[in-house]
Amino acid sequence: MRVVISIILLSTISFVNFIYCIEVEYDGQMTVKLEHALSNDADPEFSDRGTIDVLSIRNAAVVMKQNTLTDTEAQQLKTLSEEDGWYLLKAIINNGDERRANLRTFVKACSLYESRLSDTLTITLDHTGWPVGISMLAYPTQCDGRIVYPSDLVNFNTTLFIRHMEQGPIPDTATYIQKIEREKEARERGETKDNRSFLAKYWMYIVPVVIFVLLTGAVNPEGNPGGGR
Structure with a gap:
C-alpha cells in the first residue's frame, strides 16, 4: 500500500484548505459524517460529531466542521477514560451517488482524553476511489494519567489522511x-x-x-x- 494522497487538517471550525498532494488518476468528492459514542454500553448511542467535505480528492480541497463538546459530553469522556473504556467513532461516507459506506473505528478513551481531543483519522480508498476503511489514532497511545482541564475538552484538533490502496503488478x-x-x-x-x-x-x-x-x-x-x- 502506498500513500498517494496526504490531506492534513488541523481544525475545529469550518474552512477550506488547499494542500499539495500527489497526483492521482481519478478525482471525486466525499462527504464524511462523523458520529461518536461516549459510553461502552452493549448498544451504544451515537451522537453527531461533525462533517468532513472532501471537495476534490485530486486537489485536496477540504471543508471540515466539527462540533464542540458540551460539558456533559466532556464529563462522559472523562468517566469513560477512568473506566478504561473505548471511544467509538462511526463514519458515514457518501461520494455523491446512491452508495454509502458505513465504517467504524475506535481508540482508547484515555488516549483521546489525555491528548486533549487531538486525533488522527485515516480513510483508505480502493483503486476506484471508494472508501473501504477508516482508522483513528490519538497521542499519547499509552495513558500516563496526565492532568486534563475542562477547558482542554472543547474543540477537536483533527489531522486527516486519505490513503489510496494501489493494485499490485499484474503478471504478463x-x-x-x-x-x-x-x-x-x-x-x-x-x-x-x-x-x-x-x-x-x-x-x-x-x-x-x-x-x-x-x-x-x-x-x-x-x-x-x-x-x-
Whole structure:
C-alpha cells in the first residue's frame, strides 16, 4: 500500500484548505459524517460529531466542521477514560451517488482524553476511489494519567489522511504463454537440444532398478545363499 494522497487538517471550525498532494488518476468528492459514542454500553448511542467535505480528492480541497463538546459530553469522556473504556467513532461516507459506506473505528478513551481531543483519522480508498476503511489514532497511545482541564475538552484538533490502496503488478501471462508455445514448437521440430546430464534424463529408470537391487540383497544376504546349515 502506498500513500498517494496526504490531506492534513488541523481544525475545529469550518474552512477550506488547499494542500499539495500527489497526483492521482481519478478525482471525486466525499462527504464524511462523523458520529461518536461516549459510553461502552452493549448498544451504544451515537451522537453527531461533525462533517468532513472532501471537495476534490485530486486537489485536496477540504471543508471540515466539527462540533464542540458540551460539558456533559466532556464529563462522559472523562468517566469513560477512568473506566478504561473505548471511544467509538462511526463514519458515514457518501461520494455523491446512491452508495454509502458505513465504517467504524475506535481508540482508547484515555488516549483521546489525555491528548486533549487531538486525533488522527485515516480513510483508505480502493483503486476506484471508494472508501473501504477508516482508522483513528490519538497521542499519547499509552495513558500516563496526565492532568486534563475542562477547558482542554472543547474543540477537536483533527489531522486527516486519505490513503489510496494501489493494485499490485499484474503478471504478463500472454508473453509467458507465447514463450511456452514457441518452446513446444521447437521441440516438435527437433530444434532444441537436451543438455541435461545422464542422471537428470534417466533418473526415473535408474531409481526402480536401484531399489530392486537393494531389496533383493536384503532378502538374500551374502553368506547364506540357500538358507541351509
